[in-house]
Amino acid sequence: MLKKLPLWIKVGGGVLAYSAGCVNSTALVGFTHLSASHVTGNVSLFATAIAHKDIKMLLMVCAVLLSFLFGSVISGYVVGSTNLKAGRRYGTALSIEAVLLIISLMLFTQHSFLGHFFATMACGLQNSMVATYRGAGIRTTHLTGLTSDMGASIGNWLAGRGTDKKMVMFQAMIWYCFCGGGVTGAILYVKIGYLALILPIVIVISSAMLYHWIFLKWEKFHHEQPNL
Known part of the structure; x- marks a missing residue:
């Protein structure tokens, strides 16, 4: 159970969830009408395209799915681990995400479907930057697993079992920020x-x-101080 959630994780998680929610809604409302921030719904569309033998949709959705995967690959290469830890190259990963979103914007304004690929890649990168913190799942681009975790925690609380209330509050904050x-x-x-x-x-x-x-x-300054 997570006894203490650092403030920087709370703030960062909420801010990034808000950003991902904005990207995803923009993609959905736009001409592509596909999700950018999660995979499950797009996999269902992929399966539907196979059933209907819609080759054009099949290829488009496949490219979107691969884009999310490729964004995750970039995250793994840059950050090096899914376990959240101060000092890792999150700043570099976020900078790459910003570049991907800028490219996406440029392509979208040209009415190019390629813009969706870069938006999805950015979301895949963000989602994979942080997967766990001391065993607690942290996702900032979709809500399915998070909602399930919240529900299970609430069920345990109703049954009189131990529940990490701080984590439930954090998950609720992510939920509302994404929304x-x-x-x-x-x-x-x-x-x-x-x-x-x-x-x-x-x-x-x-x-x-x-x-x-x-x-x-601040971390550098802290470590440079002489031990007292």
Whole structure:
């Protein structure tokens, strides 16, 4: 059970979930009408395309699925582990994610389906940056497993068993942040189209800068102090 969840994890998780929700809604409302931040629904579309022998849809969805996978591969290569730990190259991974989102925006504004591939790749990278923290599952681009974990925890609480209330609150925060980002993305798309992606781009770039220039600098200063 997670007894203490560091503040930087709480804030970072919520901010990134909000960003992913915004990206996903923008993709869904846009002309591709496909998810960018998770795989399950797209796999169902892939299966449906096979059943209907819709080769065009089959190829498009397959490319989207591979894009999410490739984003995860990038994360694994850059970060090196799915276990959350301060000091790893999350800032670099976030910088790459921002570049992918910028490319996605440029392609989407040209009405190119390729924009969806880069948005999905960015989400795959973000989702794989952090998978666990001391045994607790942390996902910031989809809610299925998180909702299941919340439900199980609530069930245990109702049955009088021990429950990590801090983790349940954190999961609820991720849930609402993703939902809030989704609402924001849909509203912005209606008003300004794919320029709605500027918001998650700014969020991810800001997150990368904060990690590089504040957190890591503080860690370096802390370790350089003489032992008393």
